[in-house]
Amino acid sequence: MQKIKVEDLVWDVASQETLAKADRECIDTVFSRYETQKNQCKFGTNGVCCRICHMGPCRITPKSPRGICGADADTIVARNFLREVVAGTAAHSDHGRHLVLRLKKVAEGKGGGYQLKDEKALRKAAIEFKIIEEGRTINEVALDLANLFLSEFTSQEEPLKTLKLAPVIQQNIWKNNHIEPLGIDRMVVEAMHRTHMGVDHDYRNLLLDAFRTSLADGWGGSRIAMIVSDILFGTPSPVRSAANLGVLSADRPNIVVHGHEPELSEMLALSVNDPEIKAYARSAGVEGVNLAGICCTANEILMRHGIPVAGSFLQQELAVITGAIEVLIVDVQCCMPSLPDIARNYHTEIVSTSDMAKTIGAIHLAFDENDASKSAKELIKRAIDNFKNRDPQKVAIPSAQNKVIAGFSVDAIKYMLGGRFRASFRPLNDAIISGRIHGIAGIVGCTNPKGRVDEYINILTIELIKRNVLVLKTGCAAVASGKEGMLKPEAALEHAGKGLREVCEAVGIPPVLHMGSCVDNSRILEAVAEVVKEGGLGEDISHVPAVGIAPEWMSEKAIAIGCYFVASGIDVILGQPFHIDGSENVTRFMNEETKKLFNASFHYEKDPMQAVEKVMQILNEARGKLGINKKIERKLYDMKDRREINV
Ligand code: XCC
Ligand code: SF4
Secondary structure (H helix, E strand, O other): OOOOHHHHHEHHHHHHHHHHHHHHOOOOOOOOOOOOHHOOOHHHHOOEEEEEOOOOOOEOOOOOEEEEOOEHHHHHHHHHHHHHHHHHHHHHHHHHHHHHHHHHHOOOOOOOOOOOOOOHHHHHHHHHOOOOEEEEEHHHHHHHHHHHHHHHHHOOOOOHHHHHHEEEEHHHHHHOOOOHHHHOHHHHHHHHHHHHOOOOOOOHHHHHHHHHHHHHHHHHHHHHHHHHHHHHHOOOOEEEEOOHHHOOOOOEEEEEOOOOOOHHHHHHHHHOOOOHHHHHHHOOOOOEEEEEHHHHHHHHHHHHHOOEEEEHHHHHHHEEEEEEEEEEEEOOOOOOHHHHHOOOOOOEEEEEOEEEEOOOOOOOOOOOOOHHHHHHHHHHHHHHHHHHHOOOOEEEOOOOEEEEEOOOHHHHOOOHOOOOOOOOHHHHHHHHHOOOOOOOHHHOOOOOOOEEHHHHHHHHHHHHHOOOEEEEEEEEHHHHHOOOOOOOHHHHHHOOHHHHHHHHHHHHOOOOOOOOOOOOOOHHHHHHHHHHHOOOOOHHHHHHEEEEEEOOOOHHHHHHHHHHHHOOOOEEEOOOOOOOOOOOHHHHHHHHHHHHOOOOEEEOOHHHHHHHHHHHHHHHHHHHOOHHHHHHHHHHHHHHHHHHHHH
16 A cells, blocks of 8 residues: 555545554555545546446447447447446435335334324325315324325326426426426336437437436435425424534543434434433443444434534545444445444444345344344444443544534525514525525535545535535535534624625524535525525526535435436536546537536536635526626615715
8 A cells, every 4th residue: 555645635634544543553444445446447437338238248449439230429428327327316316215115004004113203294295295284183294195105116107396486487397398207207217228339329319317316316216205304304494513524522431323214223312311321331331332423324313413523425435444333333324335344453343224235244133124223223322332442552543533513404495584574585686685694505516536525515515605605515525514614603703704694693693504414405405496486586596596516426326316306497516527538519408408408517627726616606696697696786885885975
């Protein structure tokens, strides 16, 4: 392994310290493996490698412009792209499906320890989907809702009902372009069919289907996951917590959850304070256990319980390398297969819990949803039992952590803005119209070893709030901001421009709002749709001064998210390019032609400061079209006048 300069690889000090420890202990990490993989395949990077049939694999070059079947670069690139969107959509939506099935069981009285925690959220959803709720028990309503959501997966001929949650103009755009998604499962299957050898070869048709599939994610699977999570586990409201490796405990067993689906982590969050667990810990000579999270599972239990976040995607290995984790529980998505290898150097147990996600070297303990509390307690006891094996010589927990306020569901934001009796987006819309807030930026997605981890996210975030842009965050981008201290109200005082600061101070919110996990990107859609509904900022989502940015994304889910943002009328800036450069036509379609279809398109900005400029340009254009830029100009003019008079 080469000697590494840790400061060049990661932004935050805790990660730097732990990466240096990995280097001393000769442990391979994602960063050293990235070095060995560095000369990445150009065919893959440009999207022109096809291995869809076994006459191939084929690669497109100037000398061989067609695959063996005759497919050209446009077809191959578009087909590969659609398959990525399908995988992302499938991941989010399957997560949603698991929750709907849980909702159904709870409604049938077979909840296995889960309850309908948020009746208000349930009744609100019932009204939205025209399920009679008045005079009916919550179980009756929940069962109808669960069945309705299940039919969103299986529907063969009807477009998704969740599309109705979007502004009418967006709905019409989808209808007119024939990309209203039908049942989610059908969309996933159809896209796999289309990309089979010898089916759909028209890059435009393939790409339109990519947008259609992504809509089945953003307004379908992810939105359903979010609604059902809120019903089962509670709609998030602001909570205090902390983020970074420093949240790991030096004197208690650390149990860390990692992955995406919230059922088990929710039960763990409830069980850590159970008297049985407390007694068990005491008998082992410890004060209690310390629960923390990584990636989006962390975001789920942070949002609802204030459980601290140990780190984002690229800190999962580092968390193990602290030597201080007794049990690391993984379920699905973003859990690296390297974890058991790394854990072998310490006493850490990697426990996989989902039968559809196993890793050689991990201990597999399938999570029993029908007796979730028992499963959760067993895992916690396992961590307590393993504490005695912790080797103090190998432990180094960095001290760095930062205060965080999270839990900004759309309801919570409305409530903060307008109070309990006048909860509404009006004050936000007014602040945007008056120019105090220049616009909204959703900064989302992963972290990626291709750049210095967190750097793009952090520079972009601070520069945007300086320019009075309200920032909404999800996923690992939110964790980056948590570690950086941007998710606390003080960040407004220190960094925000005057207008944004005034709003944040008046309302008592940070300038960067943590809205949750990957599936909670649907909360950002919900927020923007609320802005439209509130009025004064245009007739549809594309009129709102709002931008989406995925600075350091890496997963297929992020591709699906980008697509449903664009198809919903929100421009998206990528800090990492898609693998489409091998086709000019596909690139033009994504970056230009989409503008004509959706009033929004993709942009690629390698550098965070260029991204800042692009964001401001997009917001200015939107403000100009709404005629609200003039207001600012007039105000500046007034001020100048006054100064002249004063002089
Ligand atoms: Fe995974 Fe959701 Fe990406 Fe983080 S941000 S690396 S997808 S955990 Ni959603
Ligand atoms: Fe090659 Fe065509 Fe088969 Fe792809 S589908 S591997 S381009 S022959």
